[in-house]
Each structure stands twice: as structure tokens, then as C-alpha cells.
Amino acid sequence: MHVVITGGSSGIGLAVARLYVERGVRVTLIGRGLERLEAARELIASETGRPGDDIGILSVDVSDDAAVQTAIASAEAVAGPCDILVTSAGVVKPAPFERLTGTEFRRHVDTNLHGTVHAISAVYAGMKARRQGKIMIVSSGAGLIGLHGYTAYCASKSALVGFAEALRVESRSHGIAISICFPPDTDTPQLAEELKLRPPEAVRMMGSAGLWSAEAVARRIVRGLDRGHSEIFFTPSLYLLARLGGIAKPWIYRWFHHSTRRR
Numbered sequence: 001m002h003v004v005i006t007g008g009s010s011g012i013g014l015a016v017a018r019l020y021v022e023r024g025v026r027v028t029l030i031g032r033g034l035e036r037l038e039a040a041r042e043l044i045a046s047e048t049g050r051p052g053d054d055i056g057i058l059s060v061d062v063s064d065d066a067a068v069q070t071a072i073a074s075a076e077a078v079a080g081p082c083d084i085l086v087t088s089a090g091v092v093k094p095a096p097f098e099r100l101t102g103t104e105f106r107r108h109v110d111t112n113l114h115g116t117v118h119a120i121s122a123v124y125a126g127m128k129a130r131r132q133g134k135i136m137i138v139s140s141g142a143g144l145i146g147l148h149g150y151t152a153y154c155a156s157k158s159a160l161v162g163f164a165e166a167l168r169v170e171s172r173s174h175g176i177a178i179s180i181c182f183p184p185d186t187d188t189p190q191l192a193e194e195l196k197l198r199p200p201e202a203v204r205m206m207g208s209a210g211l212w213s214a215e216a217v218a219r220r221i222v223r224g225l226d227r228g229h230s231e232i233f234f235t236p237s238l239y240l241l242a243r244l245g246g247i248a249k250p251w252i253y254r255w256f257h258h259s260t261r262r263r
Contacts (some may be wrong), residue, residue: 002079004028005184006062006119009036011139011188014044015218016086021048021055028056028075028082030068030089030119044121056206062089062115063107072122081130082123088115088138091159092190093226094149094197098139112156117163124176133177137164141184141234144241145249148201148256181221181232182242186212193208205256 003020007013008029017027021044031037037057045052048134056079058071076082091111093104116137126134143157160180168178185191185206212234224232233239241248 001083002026002028002076002081003084003086004030004075004119004123005088006030006115007031007087007138008057009040010185011185011190012217012221013042013086013087013216015182016088016221017055018044018047018215019218019222021045021050022082024050024054026054026079028058028060028072029072030058030060030071030075030077032059032061034059035197045149046094052085062118063110065114065118065121068115068118069122072119073089076126081134083127084117084134084136085123086138086221087119088135088142089115089119090138091120092150092152092153092194093196094199094202096149096199097151100152105155108152109159112153113159113163116160117155120167124171124243126170126178133176135176135178136221136225137178137180137183138221139164140179141241142183143182144238144245145252147205149197149199150202162222165243175229177232179224179232180223182238183217184210184212184234186214186217188214201254201256204259205252 003025004014005017005027008017009031017029020027029037029040037059041055041057042051044055056075058075060071063069065182089111091108120135122132123133137160139160140157142154143161146154164180171178218234220234233242
């Protein structure tokens with residue numbers, strides 16, 4: 001088996017990779033920084049006792065479609081066809097909309113949405129020809145509701161929902177399983193940077209749902225892939241938001257705006 005993971009040098013992607021390597025699965029990590037990828041490979045090898053040769057690394061910006069196609073093709077040539085793809089690469093930099101430049105907004109969309117599309121495009125034809133394959137799209141709880149200061153991030157992550165649903169309709173008859181997950185706040189290096197910029201309005205709206213470890217999120221993702229789950233929500237509140245959002249969100253927004261006026 002060969003598992004390809006974008007955003008595999010840290011956070012959720014790294015934790016997912018570790019779980020698969022523990023199973024003796026061949027894994028390819030894709031990320032932007034070669035040094036971080038090398039460090040991730042050494043860490044996984046030391047923690048699992050597996051040889052580093054079972055862990056491929058490719059330094060690629062997922063927003064570059066041609067580069068992603070070339071990189072994944074080279075990974076498949078070495079480790080075999082991709083059986084499971086986990087698209088975990090993402091960026092988030094909260095800011096009020098009027099302070100976002102067009103370049104910053106596009107960076108969110110290019111990485112979070114287009115980067116996911118590029119990676120899936122690189123493996124989809126092969127999975128279709130073999131009539132088997134699993135794809136896990138990592139969205140976010142912010143993909144289920146609009147948050148103050150997260151216009152670019154919410155736009156890019158909520159777009160993944162429509163993409164996953166449409167692709168699932170197309171792929172099912174070809175033996176390809178499309179899944180999507182919505183992690184809450186997860187203890188990663190990216191979250192540490194995000195929290196420095198998170199506006200108080202977003203803190204008030206999001207509440208204190210608690211912090212998940214990357215390992216706990218990864219275990220849910222891998223278990224969901226094992227069991228063929230099409231959606232993973234992690235918390236009851238995220239599940240209810242997904243299922244009853246059309247009813248609940250107007251009341252949530254009303255409460256938020258009322259509480260904001262009172263301050």
C-alpha cells in the first residue's frame with residue numbers, strides 16, 4: 001500500500017503519516033520545505049523503528065499544479081500507485097477583510113482549495129483505471145460557518161465541501177471513496193501562529209471547544225478511512241452544525257451580533 005500525504009511535514013499530516021508507517025505502509029510526504037520534510041522523515045523513522053527508505057519526501061508547493069503532477073508521478077514510480085491520498089496542506093492567516101490584500105486572499109484559495117484539487121487530479125485517473133482508491137480531504141470546522149476575520153480561510157475551506165460532494169457523486173461508480181473531515185482547533189505549529197492573529201470576535205464566536213492533539217485527529221482520520229466514513233466531524237457541535245446549520249446559523253449569527261453590540 002502507498003499513502004500520499006500533502007502537508008506531511010508537520011501537524012495533522014505528520015501524525016497521519018506516523019500511523020501509517022507504524023503499519024508498515026509506504027508513505028510519501030509532500031510539503032514546501034525540504035529541511036522540514038527531512039526532519040519529519042527522521043522523526044517518524046526514529047519513533048516507529050521503521051526504515052527511512054519507506055518514507056518518501058517531495059518538496060513541492062501544492063498551489064503549483066504542474067509541479068504537483070510531476071512530483072506525485074515520481075512518487076508513484078518509486079513506491080507504486082497511490083492507494084490513499086490525504087490532502088492536509090493548508091494555510092490560515094486571519095485578518096479583517098479590508099486588511100487582506102488580493103495576494104493574501106488568493107494564497108488561501110490557491111493552497112487550501114486549488115492545492116487539494118491539484119493533488120487529487122494527480123492520482124484520480126490512476127485510481128479510476130484501477131477502480132479503487134481512497135481520498136481524504138482535510139477541511140476545517142471553519143468550513144461549516146463564517147467567522148469574523150476568516151473570510152479567506154472560510155471561503156477556501158467551505159469550497160472543499162461542495163467539491164467533495166460533487167466529486168463523490170462522480171467517483172463512486174469508479175470505486176473511489178471521497179471523504180472529508182472537519183478538524184477543530186488542533187495543537188500544531190500552524191495553530192500557534194494563527195492564535196497570535198485571531199481576533200477577539202472570533203474567539204467569542206468559537207467559544208472554548210477545547211484543543212485537540214494532532215495525534216487524536218490523525219487517529220480519527222485513519223479510522224474513518226478504514227471504515228469508509230465519508231465525513232468526520234470530531235465533536236458533537238460540528239456534527240450538529242453540519243446537519244442543522246441551516247436552522248442554527250441564523251440564531252448563532254443573531255446572538256453574535258447582539259453580544260457584539262453590547263460590548
